[in-house]
Amino acid sequence: ETGVTQSPTHLIKTRGQQVTLRCSSQSGHNTVSWYQQALGQGPQFIFQYYREEENGRGNFPPRFSGLQFPNYSSELNVNALELDDSALYLCASSFGGPRTDTQYFGPGTRLTVL
Amino acid sequence: QQQVKQSPQSLIVQKGGISIINCAYENTAFDYFPWYQQFPGKGPALLIAIRPDVSEKKEGRFTISFNKSAKQFSLHIMDSQPGDSATYFCAASTQGGSEKLVFGKGTKLTVNP
Numbered sequence: 001e002t003g004v005t006q007s008p009t010h011l012i013k014t015r016g017q018q019v020t021l022r023c024s025s026q027s028g029h030n031t032v033s034w035y036q037q038a039l040g041q042g043p044q045f046i047f048q049y050y051r052e053e054e055n056g057r058g059n060f061p062p063r064f065s066g067l068q069f070p071n072y073s074s075e076l077n078v079n080a081l082e083l084d085d086s087a088l089y090l091c092a093s094s095f096g097g098p099r100t101d102t103q104y105f106g107p108g109t110r111l112t113v114l
Numbered sequence: 115q116q117q118v119k120q121s122p123q124s125l126i127v128q129k130g131g132i133s134i135i136n137c138a139y140e141n142t143a144f145d146y147f148p149w150y151q152q153f154p155g156k157g158p159a160l161l162i163a164i165r166p167d168v169s170e171k172k173e174g175r176f177t178i179s180f181n182k183s184a185k186q187f188s189l190h191i192m193d194s195q196p197g198d199s200a201t202y203f204c205a206a207s208t209q210g211g212s213e214k215l216v217f218g219k220g221t222k223l224t225v226n227p
Contacts, residue, residue, distance in 0.1 A: 004157070033213065042120075042203050042217030043158065056214050090157050092212075099211035105157030 003027065004093050004106035012112045013081050021076040021109045023091035030095060031055075032074040033103065034066060037088040049074055078111075086113045117141055118206050120218030127225050133191040135221045137204035140185065144206040148215070149178065149189045152201045160212070161202070162189070194225045 003026035013019050025032055031050045035043035045058035049068035063079040072093070078085055088110050094103035119138045127133045137147075148163035164171045164178040164187065171178045177190040191198055201222050205215040 031213070035215075040220070042118075042205070042219050043215070045214050045216070048213055058214070092157070094212060099209060099213065101163060101211055102160055103212040105159065107155065107157050 004029075004091065004104050006089075006091055006106040006109050008109060009107070010110045010112075012114065014114050015081055015083060017081050017113075018077065018079045019081060019111060021078075021089050021091075021111070023074045023076070023093075023106060025072045025074070025091075025093035026095075026104050028095055029093035029104075030072050031093065031100070031103075032068055032072065033092045033094075034074070034076045035090040035092065035105075036060075037090055037108070039087070043090055046076070081113045083113050086111060117216045118204060118218045120204050120221060122221060123219070124222045125224070127194045127223065129194065129196060129225055129227050131194050131225075133189075133194045133198070133223055133225070135189045135202055135204070135223070136186065137188065137206075137218050138184075138186045139206050141206070141208065141216075142185070143208045144216075145210050146207040146212070147178070147180065147187050148205050148207075148212060149176075150203045150205060150217075152203065152220075158203060163212075165210075191223075194223075196225045196227050199223055199225050 005024045033048040034046040037043040047057040088108040092103040092105045094100045150158035152158040180187045204218040
């Protein structure tokens with residue numbers, strides 16, 4: 001186990017709703033990244049937070065937003081859910097700043113949008 | 115626009131055989147190339163990674179071969195075991211480390227006993 005936990009495990013929402021996903025980083029890790037993994041695809045980078053500041057963003061619209069808290073846990077918020085938002089959402093934490101070799105992924109939250 | 119192309123999509127190997135998965139990239143600014151292993155219901159886990167200053171890196175039964183001029187890299191799994199059955203992803207980054215990774219689409223490896 002990596003020590004990175006995510007909640008909830010599964011979630012079902014309807015189109016237009018809002019959702020908040022949570023990630024608890026491995027102890028001491030100050031960087032967290034969020035990825036979206038559609039079924040049968042590789043993960044896609046959403047954004048990264050380093051010491052509570054956004055530090056880079058992938059090709060995702062503004063309705064995807066995030067937060068990192070002083071204890072380095074993190075939230076991913078998605079507004080105005082669309083059917084295509086159905087995916088596994090992964091968070092990954094790392095220590096020592098963004099250029100580290102190793103980041104640890106959590107097990108993910110499976111989001112289904114109906 | 116797929117920046118990292120991975121093949122094959124699926125691979126079946128007999129126990130003890132060699133599994134080979136290939137990736138090609140276009141962005142010459144990529145400077146870090148990891149491979150991840152993902153089991154069902156789990157997040158990806160780093161297997162092995164390489165930077166462009168070396169052409170090969172070996173860790174146990176896993177080897178990355180890197181061809182900078184061809185913009186290709188591959189994962190070789192020697193003496194493949196049923197426990198290696200998983201989905202493997204290649205990835206690349208322009209950040210010198212594991213941030214802001216661009217992943218391939220994955221290869222589902224099945225190792226038959």
